[in-house]
Amino acid sequence: MFSMEICECKENHGIKFRTEPYLLQGTYGTIEIFPRGRDSLNFGFCKHCDKPYLSKEKAKEIVRDVLEKRQKEKGLLTGEELRELREQTGLTVREFGALTKINYGRISAIENGYVIQSKANDQVIRMKTKEFIKRNNPARKKLKKVFAKLMQQVDTSKLFLNKIMFYVDFWNFKKTDKSITGGEYIPLQYGPCPKDYDEILQEMIDDGEITPIKGYSFNVNKEPDMSEFSKEEMETINEIISLAKHDKGQELFELSHKEKGFMETPSYE
Ligand SMILES: [Zn+2]
Known part of the structure; x- marks a missing residue:
């Protein structure tokens, strides 16, 4: 202080x-x-x-101004910048302290211009905030719910899962001009794949939503809350699920080959 x-x-x-x-x-x-x-x-x-x-x-x-100046000189977040960053997460000072594993009293002292953080703490704050915001992005949350639903309903492998996922968004896009999850897809050799696919699955595992079985398929541990999805969106999801269940998704795959042109589009929102 x-x-x-x-x-x-x-x-x-x-x-x-x-x-x-x-x-x-x-x-x-x-x-x-x-x-x-x-x-x-x-x-x-x-x-x-x-x-x-x-x-x-x-x-x-004067103390606050000088501290802020030193933070800028060292390339650290200023107290105000830290507060803005924390507010983006929607977390209280206490919760933010838990997220960054930095004493919340210290977080508060930095925000209020009583203390200069170490370079290491500054990096932790930036990294944890970025991670948190990404993880709690509404599109990402929605994507996870659809994933859970698909895993629950279709006996599927990881590779097949991302194809079905793409089809959920694609099918809805064809019908309504909107993707359901707003998620981004990147074109890969075997077809479009949701951006950060592995990372998303890992987050679901870390959060206890799913458990991997034999490394390639998943057990869903809790019923996904689908209340934010519209009737039309649920229809799409159920249509794709029944297509995927039928003949082990052969039809879905054939459909996917016919739509090659569309599938090369890296993302749509
Ligand atoms: Zn005096």
Whole structure:
């Protein structure tokens, strides 16, 4: 924690200015503040006690400004940037602390400009936030629900699963001009594959939604909540499921070959 001790003398002893840096004492070290030059902070010091002649509010503001400046100089997130990042996740300071495994009091202190984070913590914060936002993207969540539904209904391998998934989106797109999940597909040799396919499945495993069996198929551990899907979307999903169940999906595969042109489109939304 950095805080500036200010002059609390009862009388006015007069002010002096200085050009040499002022050492701001913190719990874990010191920061040099340059009254002139680098920080261009023009404040005076009490001639009697030698402490900055400032109001509490002004002292706080200066500490915050200097910390922010040092963060920028070091390529670290500023307190405000950290707060914005956290707000993007929708998490409270406490929850954000749990996510990043950084004490939430510290998170709060960084946000409020009392503390400068270490480079390592800065990287952890950026990485965990990015991961969290990606993982909780509404399209990704929807995609996972469809995956769970497909795994539950169709006895399928991992490779077949991504083909059916593509067909769910494709079929709905053909009927309504909209994909169901809004997910992106990348063209691979054996057909289009949802972007981050392996990562998505791994997240589902980590979250306990599914369990891999023999490394290529999956057990669904809890009933997926399909309440956000429209009647039309559920129709599409069920149509594809029955197609996939029928003759082990042979028909679906043949259909997929006929649609080659369309399938080479990497993504649609
Ligand atoms: Zn004083």
